[in-house]
Amino acid sequence: xxxxxxxxxxxxxxxxxxxxxxxxxxxxxxxxxxxxxxxxxxxxxxxxxxxxxxxxxxxxxxxxxxxxxxxxxxxxxxxxxxxxxxxxxxxxxxxxxxxxxxxxxxxxxxxxxxxxxxxxxxxxxxxxxxxxxxxxxxxxxxxxxxxxxxxxxxxxxxxxxxxxxxxxxxxxxxxxxxxxxxxxxxxxxxxxxxxxxxxxxx
Amino acid sequence: xxxxxxxxxxxxxxxxxxxxxxxxxxxxxxxxxxxxxxxxxxxxxxxxxxxxxxxxxxxxxxxxxxxxxxxxxxxxxxxxxxxxxxxxxxxxxxxxxxxxxxxxxxxxxxxxxxxxxxxxxxxxxxxxxxxxxxxxxxxxxxxxxxxxxxxxxxxxxxxxxxxxxxxxxxxxxxxxxxxxxxxxxxxxxxxxxxxxxxxxxxxxxxxxxxxxxxxxxxxxxxxxxxxxxxxxxxxxxxxxxxxxxxxxxxxxxxxxxxxxxxxxxxxxxxxxxxxxx
Numbered sequence: 001x002x003x004x005x006x007x008x009x010x011x012x013x014x015x016x017x018x019x020x021x022x023x024x025x026x027x028x029x030x031x032x033x034x035x036x037x038x039x040x041x042x043x044x045x046x047x048x049x050x051x052x053x054x055x056x057x058x059x060x061x062x063x064x065x066x067x068x069x070x071x072x073x074x075x076x077x078x079x080x081x082x083x084x085x086x087x088x089x090x091x092x093x094x095x096x097x098x099x100x101x102x103x104x105x106x107x108x109x110x111x112x113x114x115x116x117x118x119x120x121x122x123x124x125x126x127x128x129x130x131x132x133x134x135x136x137x138x139x140x141x142x143x144x145x146x147x148x149x150x151x152x153x154x155x156x157x158x159x160x161x162x163x164x165x166x167x168x169x170x171x172x173x174x175x176x177x178x179x180x181x182x183x184x185x186x187x188x189x190x191x192x193x194x195x196x197x198x199x200x201x202x
Numbered sequence: 203x204x205x206x207x208x209x210x211x212x213x214x215x216x217x218x219x220x221x222x223x224x225x226x227x228x229x230x231x232x233x234x235x236x237x238x239x240x241x242x243x244x245x246x247x248x249x250x251x252x253x254x255x256x257x258x259x260x261x262x263x264x265x266x267x268x269x270x271x272x273x274x275x276x277x278x279x280x281x282x283x284x285x286x287x288x289x290x291x292x293x294x295x296x297x298x299x300x301x302x303x304x305x306x307x308x309x310x311x312x313x314x315x316x317x318x319x320x321x322x323x324x325x326x327x328x329x330x331x332x333x334x335x336x337x338x339x340x341x342x343x344x345x346x347x348x349x350x351x352x353x354x355x356x357x358x359x360x361x362x363x364x365x366x367x368x369x370x371x372x373x374x375x376x377x378x379x380x381x382x383x384x385x386x387x388x389x390x391x392x393x394x395x396x397x398x399x400x401x402x403x404x405x406x407x408x409x410x411x412x413x414x415x416x417x418x419x420x421x422x423x424x425x426x427x428x429x430x431x432x433x434x435x436x437x438x439x440x441x442x443x444x445x446x447x448x449x450x451x452x453x454x455x456x457x458x459x460x461x462x463x464x465x466x467x468x469x470x471x472x473x474x475x476x477x478x479x
Contacts, residue, residue, distance in 0.1 A: 080375060081474070091388065091392050092382040
């Protein structure tokens, strides 16, 4: 394993109910790299992200993640419906050690960066799908992650809004230099962003 | 004396009441109008029943209100209501702590859930009167047996609703919490508590209704005071209007719980839902 690798998967296998989803997969992602993962449904893209995030364990092989500062933007925003946009961002910040006052201030700042400063007090149900995903992006970047996992974050959005959010995401990735694993069905989303693109086959 | 329609009119002047309602009801929003109409129908049914039966069997609404007024003026109504309400609140607080606490434990641990299942089944299956008699046997007359009965009857309802909240909690939010390394306290305050809040409130509402019935039964069987005991006394001396007045007082007990406890709690716990529209 290279000493500098941020994410290292070594001959990892994972099966669900006897169905092999990942078979002896190895992958190395170095700091600051953006790796695109493409492939048809059922190829194991989300499983791979879950393994990196530590949400599941491999049946065989090893997963090594060099930093615990990790963010994950899921296909759906996964916001707490009973907390405002700002409180959702602040909750992640507080979980990562920020006190109440600084979490609130930082949450406001990050909402401003994704263009939602005016909606900080809104509940998720009061926001459109695209706005909710922006809040999820703000939450993901607010914790200053070393690793960012993106699982088709814009798949549910219409094309116009997708381009707008994609531009926002590119700017944030370039500004922060975060290591990214980006799962998508749409190859154009990775144009000019990904250092490597992996094709997974079922 | 046999009841007649003419006599009933002297108890409640129906045409005048109907004319009054016609002016009164349009001032309310439509939904409330239907609720008022429902109450009106209940009163009408009660009045008709009183008109067709002996006054020693069914007291008319007017006679009941007069008895209630008399109990209120003498101070007895307030005293007995406070005694029953105090017992009910203590029992509900204990049942909430027990039901919610065990519900949380069972929600987190499948082994604990399986361990508690027989106890839940027993407490929910035993007839209320059996538990009341056990309470009398163990604790004798007075507060403790009343609180015991209400607690045993209501705790499983709160427990089950807490558990239902756990089972319906969005697992995606749990995953999100794990990814962002929420500490245990934050899982509790940001995910579990608000996530199961609706179910807990529903459980408490059901428990409050059951609790009112249980407190009255326990007081009727084995207490020297309270609304249930007063009801029993009115029955013993066949003071039918007073008996009906204590029945109204039991409804008042539920109303006090609803407006004084459940509604404010609902407002606090479900504030986000109201604000989010």
